Amino acid sequence: MTTRPSRIHRGPVVLAAVAVLALAAAGCTDTATSSSAVPTSGTRSLLPQPPGPTARLGEQQVDTAVGQLDSIVQDAMSRTGVPGVAVAVVYRDQVVYSKGFGVREVGKPDAVDPDTVFQVASVSKPVASTIVAGVVGRKTIAWDDPVIKYNPSFSLRDPFVTANASFADLMSHRSGLYTGAGDLLEDLGFDQDYILPRLNQQPLDAFRASYNYSNFGYTEGGVAAADAAKQSWDALAQDTLFGPLGMTSSSYEHSVYESRPNKALIHVREDGANGATWQAKYLRDADAEAPAGGLSSSVRDMAQFIRLQLGAGKFGGTQVIDPAALQETHIPHQDLHTPQQPGARTQFYGLGWNVSYDDQGRLRLDHSGAFALGAATNVALLPVEQLGIVTFTNGYPIGVPEAVNNAFFDAAQNGRPTVDWLGFYGKALAASEEQPPNPYDTAPAHPKPPQALTAYTGTYDSPYYGPLTVAEGNGKLQITMGPPEKPTTFPLTAYDGDTFTFASIGENATGTSGAIFKPGPDGRIDGVTLTFYDQRGLxxxxRGA
Structure with missing residues (x-):
């Protein structure tokens, strides 16, 4: 397998779309995003909360829905071909369903079961906020504490934001960091120690008045909490959550996932001469953003996590997480989605959870995870019903886990699924992937020839991405960049004069991109802009001397 894709769908767009679409079961199918302000000065939302409903589902209704899960999953797999799925359901502190379907890797017989370990992508976030809630509950930190108090090296572009950004700000995506800040560094192979200090070069949106899904802003919140606890993030996760809950298949370390004998590989779907096929082509090491996206786990483990959530931090009769600290993760902190249609409702982000209210006025918590390189996951809770479900897949995000979980809740409420949830999610996610025409996909009709290739060779530098080398070989140019221990080389293709093209890579790849060399006043090439890496002007x- 290779870790270097040449063209895939856009990671940030897919992730942002999944974050909004996962709330559709709350009765709002208007899915436009919004950055409308929520007037907050601390962690608690000032928006009025709806009155608390009573439970509306009976045991028989839940049993009916559980009885339909096999067919719901099998239908989704039949329609999409996704290789493997695992599902678990918790009801009234009991695991009432736990099952695997399909295979861990296409072309091999090893079956998925409840103990199969999946890379869960952004389902890492509610697990991470629960771990941080453990630190809050011990009074080591407070949700409203500025993270710089515990990580003096923390810095964002605005000194006021640097001084005031709290754990709640970072973990509700309202720090002002834009969606995808730092992600392209991760795609190049840079580690957490390189990426987090460079977030201060990223432009900022409005502080506490904008929602932007930021993996590395979230990661900073988790890492700062670990710093405050004087532990590594992995040790904190083990001591605070995985150990007490017996989550023996869960880890935030990619090497641990790789060592698991019972693990699901990630898959992408590609069109071929004989139709679409699923292939296990890529590796996705998310250690750099571990609190935000690096968790691997099984549905058996995640069922214990759901029990803890529905039990207000209590597990097996023991109070593992302080209930007040955990409750802060479950309430609205930031406006996620302003309704665009009459009768639709506002949607929110809590601390690592999407927060919404359904047609019966019940609080719903959920979160999706998506790797464009081949994973899709979802966890969803109805706390008043003491009901939760988690679905993991080892396929590219096309809406399968969200469809399964929404169909299950729909069947519990109405006796059967009343909406084609897979069709809804599939259509919406496909629309989110649509891209405008790429000017670099088509060569100009009458391109200018480039200069002699030696005019471009040499060493260039960026304060954000670091050094870049342009070299000539066999009559062609190539650029090399990334961490010195594992650099990436991009072959360049002449496009028009001083402009060349190259194929973008990684979770966030968008296809062909431009490398625009720029002459200085004396005509000598003194710089190059890589359009794919210039999304925020960085x-x-x-060129060096």
Whole structure:
């Protein structure tokens, strides 16, 4: 397998779309995103809360829905071909369903079961906020504490935000960091120690008045909490949550996932001469953003996590997480989605949870995970019903886990699924992937020839991405960048004059991109801008002397 894709769908767009679409079961199918402000000065939302409903589902209704899960999952697999699925359901502190379907890797017989370990992508976030709630409950930190108090090296572009950004700000995506901040560094192979200090070069949106899904902002919150606890993030996760809950298949370390004998590989779906096929082509090491996306786990383990959530931090009769600290993760902190249609409702982000209210006025908590390189997951809770479900898949995000979980809740409420949830999610996610025409996909009709290739060779530098080398070999140019221990080399293709093209890579790849060399006043090439890496104005490299 290779870790270097040449063209995949856009990671940030898919992730942002999944974050909003996962709330559809709350009765709002208007899925436009919004950055409308929520007036907050601390962690608690000032928006009025709906009155608390009573439970509306009976045991027989839940049993009926559980009885339909096999067919719901099998239908989704039949329609999509997704290789493997695992599902667990918790009801009234009991695991009432736990099952695997399909295979861990296409072309091999090893079956998925409840203990199969999946990379769960952003389902890492509610697990991470629960771990941080454990630190809050011990009074080591407070949700409203500025993270700089515990990580003095923390810095964002605005000194006021640096001084005031709290754990709640970072873990509700309202720090002002834009969606995808730092992600392209991760795609190049840079580690957490390189990425987090460079977030201060990223432009900021409005502090506490904008929602932008930021993996590395979230990661900073988790890492700062671990710093406050004087532990590594992995040790904190083990001591605070995995150990007490017996989550023996869960880890935030990619090497541990790789060592598991019973693990699901990630898959992408590609069109071929004989139709679409699923392939296990890529590796996804998310250690750099571990609290936000690096968790691997099984549905058996996640069922214990759901028990803890529905039990207000209590597990097996023991109070593992302080209930007040945990409750802060379950309430609205940031406006996620302003309704665009009459009768639709506002949607929110808590601390690692999407927060919404359904047609019966019940609080619903959920979160999706998506790797464009081949994973899709969802966990969803109805706390007043003491009901929760988790679905993991080892396939590219096309809406399968969200569809399964929504169909289950729908069947519990109405006796059967009343909506084609897979069709809904599939259509919406496909629309989110649509891209405008790429000017670099088509060569100009009458391109200018480039200069002699030696005019471009040499060493360039960026304060954000680091050094870049342009070299000539066999009559072609190539650029090399990334961490010195594992650099990435991109072959360049002449496009038009001083502009060349290359194929973007990684979770966030968008296809062909431009490398635009720029002459200085004396005509000598003194810089190059890589358009794929210039999404926030950080992609220009200056040539050395």
């Amino acid at each position: 992609g220009t490299f200056t």
